[in-house]
Amino acid sequence: MPAKIESLAWEYFTYAPAGSRCTACRKEIKTVELARRGNLERPSGQRVVIYRHADKCPE
Numbered sequence: 269m270p271a272k273i274e275s276l277a278w279e280y281f282t283y284a285p286a287g288s289r290c291t292a293c294r295k296e297i298k299t300v301e302l303a304r305r306g307n308l309e310r311p312s313g314q315r316v317v318i319y320r321h322a323d324k325c326p327e
């Protein structure tokens with residue numbers, strides 16, 4: 269079940285740990301690329317940290 273967008277809160281810009289994947293394009297975020305760190309609440313109430321490309325997702 270996809271998470272609702274309302275439960276997603278972007279916290280700050282940072283560098284994602286190696287191996288992190290962008291939740292928008294599913295591509296790996298390079299450690300030299302700035303990423304947006306977000307906090308996603310699952311329907312179960314569990315909180316997970318996600319990352320997304322801070323700028324445009326690469327083609």
Ligand SMILES: [Zn+2]
Nearest residue numbers: 290293321325
């Ligand atoms: Zn992306």
